[in-house]
Amino acid sequence: METIEKLTKTLRSHGMKITPQRLMIFKVLENNSSHPSAEDVYKRVKKVYPAVSFTTIYKTLETLRKLGEVREFTIDDDRKHYDPNTNIHHHAICSTCKKILDVFEDFSPHVKLPDFIEKDYTVSGFQISFFGTCKECN
Amino acid sequence: METIEKLTKTLRSHGMKITPQRLMIFKVLENNSSHPSAEDVYKRVKKVYPAVSFTTIYKTLETLRKLGEVREFTIDDDRKHYDPNTNIHHHAICSTCKKILDVFEDFSPHVKLPDFIEKDYTVSGFQISFFGTCKECN
DNA sequence: TCGTAATTAACAATCATTTTTATTTATTAT
DNA sequence: ATAATAAATAAAAATGATTGTTAATTACGA
Structure with a gap:
């Protein structure tokens, strides 16, 4: 099963809408194992979807975290990082x-x-x- | 050797001044293994030294970190924490x-x-x- | 296709931390 | 001990990441 389809199902099962922004942000994360910050994600998404807002990035990252689709963590840095790999590592x-x-x-x-x-x-x-x-x- | 005396020596050897604020912040940390945030430290210091400023807390914590007297770390929290125990744990x-x-x-x-x-x-x-x-x- | 609730974009607000600046103070040489 | 001075402090403004608010837009079930 495609992971994007899994996300679609997960969103639907939670009564949440499947929006282009959510799919795009998810795709960007799936292809990015460099533990991006919200800003990194924003920049990448913006390339394909110039109208996207920072608010949406933050909201969506929180949504994905709550759904267990991404892991959020902090290193000794002043920003949060996001990891598409939710397995223990x-x-x-x-x-x-x-x-x-x-x-x-x-x-x-x-x-x-x-x-x-x-x-x-x-x-x-x-x-x-x-x-x-x-x-x-x- | 008292740890406060060790700090005094360390400060002196680095050409830094021995100020009441520094000593107080250090003492507060020494007696606090609950991994306080800068704000926690500020509140405790303020009780004894009401005129202290937040700036001094931040500056001093950075100073102590640079001197290796405290360890700074972040958990999945939005603030930094300080640990007087610099041994590996x-x-x-x-x-x-x-x-x-x-x-x-x-x-x-x-x-x-x-x-x-x-x-x-x-x-x-x-x-x-x-x-x-x-x-x-x- | 329409209605509606969820989502988005834009913007303002917040919170921790840092920078700036003027004042004060610890130390060193007198 | 006192004065000179370089460093440290307090106060306030600035910054940068993140969150909250609001009005406009959009996905989707009826």
């Missing part, structure tokens, strides 16, 4: 160029959660951020 | 009350860094965020 961040690389390794078998967390918390998952410097910036 | 965040708990477990022996990161990145460290719900919010 981790990140390696270059402290110089701020580029974010995906790390698809599954660490859960190796990371033993401390007992006190298990007792006091209902842990739903964990996220590892590797810090360092990438090849290009070295 | 991890966090457990309650998605309901947003409280942040320290996790002092050393995971480095158990987390095998993927080869491609080792090759492309000079990894300086990693940080694990555990997500879930705390006892009180369950």
